[in-house]
Amino acid sequence: MWHYVYVLENNQGRQYVGSTRDVKKRLAKHNKGDVPHTSKFCPWELRFACVFPTTEQALIFEKYLKSGSGTMFRYRHLVPNERNVIGTSHVV
Template sequence: MWYVYIIRSINFPDQEYVGATEDLKRRIPEHNAGKSAHTSKFKPWQLVWYCAFPDKYKALAFEKYLKSHSGRAFAKKRL
């Protein structure tokens, strides 16, 4: 399974990050440990939403959509 997820910074609530991973239980602690250059300055993070996909490419396509302008609007309104 592949997961698309949204995390939100605890100290900077306006900061959100969308990502995809095969191991969600490992990935969130990695964000909080500062192992990602994109998220290290806004740690700690909390998981806001995730969705499981049986196919890697569908997960990556949905992640790309959520990072687009219309995808951000969809996530803000629906997720």
């Protein structure tokens, strides 16, 4: 069964990285306030998702996106916004 890694963003530019088998249901849970880590910062919008054939592969990529270098990769290439693009003259 497929497993997804996703990036959510709220209207203040805060981002959240997670993984799930059903992105649509998980986003609904985030926006209903059912997820403790994101309940204070609703509403959330899906900004990026990618699919993996195994849960293990998805969890490895999720862990990377939450690491220091993974966060910078995410900010520069996956979900850039005005708050997280530092030292550049434009957003790609």
